[in-house]
Each structure stands twice: as structure tokens, then as C-alpha cells.
Amino acid sequence: MSHTAEHQEHAGGGTKEIIRITVILTVLTIVELIIGFWMIDIPLSSVGLRLALKGTIVILMMAKAFYIVAYFMHLKHEMKNLIMTIVVPLALFIWFIIAFLYDGNSFKNLRNTYDPYFKEQSTIKVEKKAHGAAEKHDNSKEAKKASH
């Protein structure tokens, strides 16, 4: 137990650090939301801009994750041994994400090339609240409205 007792003494930077991290997390979230609101008005046709904004949001997300793990979960102030035993296995995610998203994208391209039905379905516009599956749910919505 002597180790843990000693350990407490050098723990973190106190209340000041907590406030600093809270402010950083809040600001990052607000920036994410601003980008999110901005993206509402950007048409689907401007693919590049939408992709760039989504990439920015992902980078901000990683920054938030870093601050939570490093300071709130205190990992930054632990010994290097412990940091490595956590971070190194999680590095597998880099491979997972690239491999699986690439695979998904490749599957979409294959289907668009070789499956005319799949391709056709994704070009037919559907009227809002008028067709097929949506109709059944409209009823429940109407019922809910009526009960109000």
C-alpha cells in the first residue's frame, strides 16, 4: 500500500487543472456544434466541403477523447509502463478502422457496379410520409397527435 499512498501525492495539478480541462472540453464541444449547425445548410452536392467538416469534427472528437483519458482518467500522470499497456493495444483500432471502412466502401462500389437493383433503389426518390413502410408509422403519429 505504500506505493499507492506515495502515488497520491504527485497526483495531477489540482482544481486549477480540472477547471482548465473543463473549459477545453466545453470549447471543443461548442466548436463541434458550430460546425454541425453550419453543415445543416451545406447541400449534399458539395461533397468535398462536407467531408472536410466531418474530418474536422473527428479530429476535435479525438482531442476531446485525449483530454478525458489523459487528465480526467489521469493516465498522463501514471507511469510510462501503465500508459503503454493501455495505449499500445488500442493502436489496433487504427488498422481496424482503415480496413473495415475500406472494405465497406469497396462493397458499395461492387454492388453499384454489378447489382443494378441496388443501384436503381438508391436513385428513386420517395415522397415524404406517403409510401410503404412509412405509412404504418404515420398512423401511430396521428394517433399520438390526437391524444394530445
Place this chain on the structure above:
Amino acid sequence: MATTATAPTTKSWGGGKSPFNVEYGKVMMWYFLMSDAFTFGAFLISYGTIRFSTNGWPDPNEVFKSFPFAPEGMNAPLVFVSIMTFILIISSVTMVLAVQAGHNMDKKGVVKNLIWTIIGGIAFLSCQAWEWNHLHHEGAWWGSNPFLNHDGTASSTNFTNYFFTITGFHGFHVFSGVIINVIMLIMAMTNKFEERGHYLMIEKAGLYWHFVDLVWVFVFTCFYLI
């Protein structure tokens, strides 16, 4: 202390001292959280894979645009979920404060901040319950998707399946976190930690609670923002 912390890592495994310099339970909590991270990671990567393999996807601003007590058909995208996000961040902050109070053997501080954390957790769960209920009334559930793709084409049920599975799994984690925090609160109030001479258990509960917040950062981004 400084000598053990800054000792070269090559000597850490030479015996005579703890190579990780934390107690057993904390190391095991970290390993549990790592396995949990892989579970959530698998869920989210699977969601990403399906989304990449589909031509269209519903617009989150079209789906998540309502607010409690707001008139029907009100258009307020992102507002409700940003409140949920801030609730969880603030409850994470009060949890850090509880852990810090534990370091200083400050029972009052621990109890006060744990209560705030529990309130935050319950508030988040209530928000999620409202949102699920609202979406269910709109006809969204596992296997049923009333929303159209962003480009106006018909959407598959993948969207709702993934949404309810992943936010449900996360909500269950929040629920367990609240239960754990309630147990910590009872133990703190009955002087269990005072008798032990340390509040180390609060730290482990804290790690779990921060992890729940961490997962929400990813879920929030993947479902509501992009």
C-alpha cells in the same frame, strides 16, 4: 516519491517495487475498460462499415430535431443532444472533484460531488428515455425506420438498428455507472472508506464513469454530428 516515478523503466521490472505504481484493482479496472473499449469500437466500426457500404443515409438533423414540451413539428436540430452532452461532461467534472476530495480524505466533498454525479447520470438517462420514446412514437425502432435518406431516397433499417443498439448499450453503461456511484455514495456515507483509511475505490468508480463519458464523445459524433 520522485525517485520511484522517474526511475528508468528498464529497472521497473527488476523486482522490489510495483512496475505500474498503482494498486491491483486500478490496473484491472483499466484492463476491463480496455476490453469495453474494444466492444464499443467493434460496434462503431461495424456501423461505419455498413454506412460506407450504403449509397444513402438519413440526415441526423432531420431525425433528431425535437425537444421536450416543444410544439409538434418544431425544428431544433442538435439542441437536445448538445444538452445531453453537456450534462455528461459536467457529471464527469463532478466525479473528478469527488476523486480529488477522496485524496484529501474530505468525506463531505466526496459525498457532495458524488450526489451531483448521480444527479447528472440520472438526468442523462431521463433525456435518453425521452428521446427513445419520442423516436418510437415516430415509428422508429429495431427493424423499422420511418426516415428517408438525406437525398430523399428510401432508407434501410440499418440506421435505426445501429442507433438503438449502440445508444442502448451506452445507456446501459450509464445506468450501471449510476448504480456503482450510488454504492460508492452509501459506502462513503457509512464511513467505510474512513475506516479503510483511503478512498481508492472512488478512483476506480471514477475511471468507469469517465469511460462512459468518453464513449459518449464517440457516439455523439458518429450518430448526431456526421
